[in-house]
Amino acid sequence: xxxxxxHVLVVEDETAIADAVLYAxxxxxxxxxxxxxxxxxxxxxxxxxxxxxxxxxxxPDGSGFDVCRQLRxxxxxxxxxxxxxxEEIDRVLGLELGADxxxxxxxxxxxxxxxxxxxxxxxxxxxxxxxxxxxxxxxPEGHRVHFRGQPLELTRYEYAxxxxxxxxxxxxxSRAQLMDRGWDRDADSADRTVDTHIKTLRAKLRAAGAEPDxxxxxxxxxxxxxx
Numbered sequence: 001x002x003x004x005x006x007h008v009l010v011v012e013d014e015t016a017i018a019d020a021v022l023y024a025x026x027x028x029x030x031x032x033x034x035x036x037x038x039x040x041x042x043x044x045x046x047x048x049x050x051x052x053x054x055x056x057x058x059x060p061d062g063s064g065f066d067v068c069r070q071l072r073x074x075x076x077x078x079x080x081x082x083x084x085x086x087e088e089i090d091r092v093l094g095l096e097l098g099a100d101x102x103x104x105x106x107x108x109x110x111x112x113x114x115x116x117x118x119x120x121x122x123x124x125x126x127x128x129x130x131x132x133x134x135x136x137x138x139x140p141e142g143h144r145v146h147f148r149g150q151p152l153e154l155t156r157y158e159y160a161x162x163x164x165x166x167x168x169x170x171x172x173x174s175r176a177q178l179m180d181r182g183w184d185r186d187a188d189s190a191d192r193t194v195d196t197h198i199k200t201l202r203a204k205l206r207a208a209g210a211e212p213d214x215x216x217x218x219x220x221x222x223x224x225x226x227x
Contacts, residue, residue: 006051006120007031011041011067012082013060017105021054021082024109025116038062042070050077052119054112057083057094065097072098076168078119082107092174095221100171118170134227135210138166147208158201161194165215165225174222198223 008025012018013036025032033050035041038059044050053071057064068079080101081094094102101115137146143159145152145166154162164178175194202215216224 005029005031007033007049008052008054008116009033009035009041009044009050010054011035011038011059011064012054012056013037013058014056017082020109021112024113028113028117030113030116036060038064038067041067045071045075045077052116053077053079054082054116055079055099057081065093068094068097068099078171080112080115080119082112092221095172096174096177100168134169136162136166136227138163147205147210150208152204152208154201154204155197157197158204161197161201162225165223169225169227172218172221172224177222 008030010018010021010025010032012021012034018034018036022032022034033044035044036059038061041053041055045053055064055067059067064081064083068081071077071079078100079098080103081099082103082105083094084105100119103112103115135148137149139145140163143156143163145154145159145162152162161178164173178194198215202213205214214226216226218224
């Protein structure tokens with residue numbers, strides 16, 4: 001049975017930009033669907049069948065940030081923001097809301113397609129009792145992670161960081177996002193706390209044979225995990 005072509009939902013109100021994006025995606029063998037309004041996105045995602053969302057921030061009837069916030073309440077579909085707003089604060093906000101990537105206008109349609117394909121190459125394979133992603137096997141109930149079959153001796157916070165990164169491989173997670181997923185509310189919340197645990201996590205991954213380092217630092221934004 002042939003696998004259906006990946007389906008990309010493009011949410012963009014500027015016709016010229018939408019047409020260029022749709023053409024680039026379809027030329028690369030991807031299915032591409034176009035919406036223009038924020039209010040149309042959530043019902044479409046709930047209907048299913050969408051593999052990636054390319055989402056403009058400035059839509060006529062609302063903000064793409066608000067749309068992404070709604071999507072993350074029920075879906076982990078990859079979201080790539082496409083926007084004219086390229087200030088660091090906007091990029092950080094978009095990533096903290098759960099976006100996987102941020103592409104500023106003007107942009108190269110070929111680069112956009114490449115980034116979409118990068119998201120599509122990172123599916124999670126659900127396994128009995130946990131999941132396997134690349135060289136990593138995660139046991140959520142036991143709070144354990146194996147790398148190439150070898151158990152990693154992780155502290156509570158190292159496990160929380162690695163599990164959060166593995167939930168969305170390739171996506172940039174800010175320090176605030178990582179802390180929300182791994183720390184108690186009354187725990188030390190300084191950014192350097194995350195950086196310290198990332199440093200020790202990297203050392204343990206390196207000792208287990210993870211070369212090159214799968215944890216990537218994105219200055220001013222956060223961290224991602226490359227499988």
